[in-house]
Amino acid sequence: MKKEFLEVGEIVGVHGIRGEVKVVPWCDTPEYLKHFDTFYIGALPRKARSLRIHKSFVLLTLEGIDDRDKAQALVGSVLAVPREAASLAEGRHFIADLIGLEVLDADTGASVGRLEEIFPSPAHDIYVVRGRREYLIPAVSEFIRQIDPEHGFIRVRILEGMAADEN
Missing domain, CATH: 2.40.30.60 (RimM)
Known part of the structure; x- marks a missing residue:
């Protein structure tokens, strides 16, 4: 809601x-x-x-x-x-509407976790996703495949090295 x-x-x-x-x-x-x-x-x-x-x-x-x-x-x-x-351009979203959304792996459909935080960096925002692991996902189209606040999910492409506990 x-x-x-x-x-x-x-x-x-x-x-x-x-x-x-x-x-x-x-x-x-x-x-x-x-x-x-x-x-x-x-x-x-x-x-x-x-x-x-x-x-x-x-x-x-x-x-x-x-x-x-x-x-x-x-x-x-x-x-x-x-x-x-308040209004935004087409395809833009309020952070308040994104925090808490379920994050799904775009390839498998499996749940990765929930979007817990968004923090800015000089080039683009970083999405902090927490589930069984914590992921730091750059908010760019290569990794963020679909954002659908109305249905409560974000589809992302996960690559090796995105998990915060990976070396």
Whole structure:
């Protein structure tokens, strides 16, 4: 079942004295967050007063947060947006919809495990799959053959050396 809200970043610090927070975006690019004018912290909606990109971070000022102390109180909070307000290009998926999917071997159909984590690398994301073994699978078409969140699975091509405990 898809969640009503999508987590899009975490407040990791404050910037300046006027309530601006520093956000690590959990999306392909920080610019994606410019599409939203309201963010949710828990169930509480907060309108964005300003949003700008600084390096790989987002500097965000939220309505009602107008000083450093109020901003500091938000550090560690997760920002979310309503799913219906978010969209992706055809063939793209939200990480929240992929985590937990069953991972199947594309050649045999056997279960390899579940997608537990996705972490970025300079060239492409890496899928961390845990079952009887842990696999680190590059998220490129050579290895990721099919992603089907609607039916709850991902088909992958496994090669020797992808298991984390292989030498």
